[in-house]
Amino acid sequence: MELVQEWDKVFPRSDKVEHRKVTFRTRYGTVLAGDLYMPRDARGKLAALAVSGPFGAVKEQASGLYAQTMAERGFLTLAFDPSYTGESSGEPRHVASPDINTEDFSAAVDFLTTLDAVDAERIGIIGICGFGGMGLNAAAMDTRIKATVAVTMY
Known part of the structure; x- marks a missing residue:
């Protein structure tokens, strides 16, 4: 998998945060691409958040803007x-599956x-x-998720 390495966001890059591209695999075999954001000069173990959505974005x-902020x-x-x-x-492209996306x-x-x-x-999720x-589905079944935010009309 080839990831775009230059800054490719629709929002400005923060000088308070370090950024890098990562990949990881799901139980269903898909490889997910992500952007990891870390506070500059962070020390020790940090609380972490996984962020995804809106649908189709x-x-x-x-x-990414939520994560950087x-x-x-x-x-x-x-x-x-x-x-x-x-x-x-994952193929076909641009589909959604509650089971697969919960696993994501x-x-x-x-x-x-x-x-x-x-x-x-x-560790929390947004x-x-x-x-x-x-995200709510994932939080209901995955006890490792300690905090959940759902910014949604659901």
Whole structure:
């Protein structure tokens, strides 16, 4: 999987945050592409957040802005493209599945727990718009998720 390495967001890059591209795999075999945001000069283990949505959007838009903003506030954050969307894998493109997209959030939590800078007991998720419902599904079944925000009409 080839990820775009230059800054490709629709919002300005913050000088308070370090950014890098990452990939991780789901239980269904798709490879998800993400943007990891970390507060500059962070020390110790940080609370972390996985962020996705709105439905049909990509991490270069709203979820990336949310993630960068929360990283400015001290969280290590991961904005990711769900399966079948953006830089993530999966065919056919541009489809949604409640089961698969719920797993996308759990796969993001799996990935965050592997990072030395993350306190695995302080991981939360933010689901925006249509992915607010997917985030709620994930939080209902994945006890590792300690905080949930759903910015949605669901």
